[in-house]
Amino acid sequence: MMMSVRFEDDFLVAGTGRDRVTPNFTLGEYQAPDGSVRMHREILAAVQMLRDALDRPVSIASVRAADGLGSGKRGQFVWIESGEPTEVVAAARALLKDGTLARVEVRGARVYLEMPDPAALPALIPANALERAIQVTAAFETSGNPYHQVTGNFDGAGLSFGPIQVNFGTGTLPVLFKRFEMRSPTGLKRAFGPLWDEWQTVMKQSRTRQIAWADALSRGRGKADFDPAWKAALQAIGDTPAFREEMLAYAYDVYGRKLIAALAWLHGACPIDIGNFRCLAALYDLCVQQGSLVKAYDAIRARIASEHPQDEFALTRIAVEERGKTAGTRWRADCISRRLCILEREPVRVDEAGQRATRTNPRLYLLRNAPVKDMAKYLL
Known part of the structure; x- marks a missing residue:
C-alpha cells in the first residue's frame, strides 16, 4: 500500500488513483464519479479476499446505491462483476460466515457486497485470526500466494516452503510433512507423483544431507528459486485443503503457544487484556521472528512503570518496541517497524541504533480492528 493513501476512522479518503489499496485493486477503481473516494477498510478487504477465492479478475462496477441497496451506507458496499x-x-x-460480509445480492450480471456495521465489527474466530496473522507475517518475506512459496538455498536453510517457511535448516519442514503424511498419505504421494520415492529417501536423511540435496536443486540468482518440477509438486501440496489445515495446526502448536506465553507474561506485568486482532497479530509476528519476550522483560517492566499504559495498543507497542531493541544492531529498526506496521496498519518509520526502516505489507487489509474470540482458550 502506498504511503500517500490516507484513512480516516478506517475509511479510505485520499490518495492518487494509481495507489494500490490491496494487491489487485487501485484507489481509482473505488472513486465515485466526482473523483472522491470513501471506502471502509473492511469492504476493501472483502473484495480482495473474494478475488483471491475466485482466483480470477473482479471488476468494480459501481460504488453508488442502486436497486434499493446501499442507500445511506456510502463506503460500506460495492457492486462488482x-x-x-x-x-x-x-x-x-x-x-458471510466469518463476518467479513453482511449481505450479498445479485442484480443481473452485478453482485452487491455489503460489510457489517463499522461500529460493531464481528469478532474473529481464533482459526481465522491465526490464518490471517500467518498471511500477514508471510507477506513481509514473500509475495503472491503464501501457500505457493518455495524458496531455494539462498539463506543456508536448504528448502523453505509455505506461509511459515518451514525448512530443512531448522528441521521444521520434515516435521510438518511427517504430520501431513500421517494424516493423508495418499494425498501427499499423489501430489509428488513420480518424485515420491526420491522425496521419501530425502526425508530419511540427516539435516546436513537434506540441505545439500536442496542446494543442488536451487536455481536462479543467489539460489533463491527451486527446480521447476519440485516446485510444482510442492505448490500442488500447498493447494490441498488438508495440508493447509495441518499447517495451521502446526502453527498453533509452535507459534500459538509462544504467543500465549507472551500474553500471559504481559498480563502479569500489566493487567490489561490483549484481545484486539491487530495487537495479537503484531505479537504473533514477534514470536515468529524473535521467539519470545524474555530478552526484554526488564525493559518492558521499566517502561510500564514509567508510562502506565492505559490500553492494549499502548501495552503492545511497549512490548514490540523493547523486544525489537534487543535484536542485532542491524535489524532493530526493521523488527520494530514491521511490528508497528501491523499495529497501526500503515508503514511506520523507525530510527534505531543508527539504522532506519519503514516496512510495509501488502496484506494489511487482513487486519480487522476487532477482537478475537477466546484466543488463549483456543490455543492452550
Missing part, C-alpha cells in the same frame, strides 16, 4: 454471478455468491459464502 466477475463472470457468472452464482459462482461469485458461492465464493462469498465463506466471507
Whole structure:
C-alpha cells in the first residue's frame, strides 16, 4: 500500500488513483464519479479476499446505491462483476460466515457486497485470526500466494516452503510433512507423483544431507528459486485443503503457544487484556521472528512503570518496541517497524541504533480492528 493513501476512522479518503489499496485493486477503481473516494477498510478487504477465492479478475462496477441497496451506507458496499454471478455468491459464502460480509445480492450480471456495521465489527474466530496473522507475517518475506512459496538455498536453510517457511535448516519442514503424511498419505504421494520415492529417501536423511540435496536443486540468482518440477509438486501440496489445515495446526502448536506465553507474561506485568486482532497479530509476528519476550522483560517492566499504559495498543507497542531493541544492531529498526506496521496498519518509520526502516505489507487489509474470540482458550 502506498504511503500517500490516507484513512480516516478506517475509511479510505485520499490518495492518487494509481495507489494500490490491496494487491489487485487501485484507489481509482473505488472513486465515485466526482473523483472522491470513501471506502471502509473492511469492504476493501472483502473484495480482495473474494478475488483471491475466485482466483480470477473482479471488476468494480459501481460504488453508488442502486436497486434499493446501499442507500445511506456510502463506503460500506460495492457492486462488482466477475463472470457468472452464482459462482461469485458461492465464493462469498465463506466471507458471510466469518463476518467479513453482511449481505450479498445479485442484480443481473452485478453482485452487491455489503460489510457489517463499522461500529460493531464481528469478532474473529481464533482459526481465522491465526490464518490471517500467518498471511500477514508471510507477506513481509514473500509475495503472491503464501501457500505457493518455495524458496531455494539462498539463506543456508536448504528448502523453505509455505506461509511459515518451514525448512530443512531448522528441521521444521520434515516435521510438518511427517504430520501431513500421517494424516493423508495418499494425498501427499499423489501430489509428488513420480518424485515420491526420491522425496521419501530425502526425508530419511540427516539435516546436513537434506540441505545439500536442496542446494543442488536451487536455481536462479543467489539460489533463491527451486527446480521447476519440485516446485510444482510442492505448490500442488500447498493447494490441498488438508495440508493447509495441518499447517495451521502446526502453527498453533509452535507459534500459538509462544504467543500465549507472551500474553500471559504481559498480563502479569500489566493487567490489561490483549484481545484486539491487530495487537495479537503484531505479537504473533514477534514470536515468529524473535521467539519470545524474555530478552526484554526488564525493559518492558521499566517502561510500564514509567508510562502506565492505559490500553492494549499502548501495552503492545511497549512490548514490540523493547523486544525489537534487543535484536542485532542491524535489524532493530526493521523488527520494530514491521511490528508497528501491523499495529497501526500503515508503514511506520523507525530510527534505531543508527539504522532506519519503514516496512510495509501488502496484506494489511487482513487486519480487522476487532477482537478475537477466546484466543488463549483456543490455543492452550
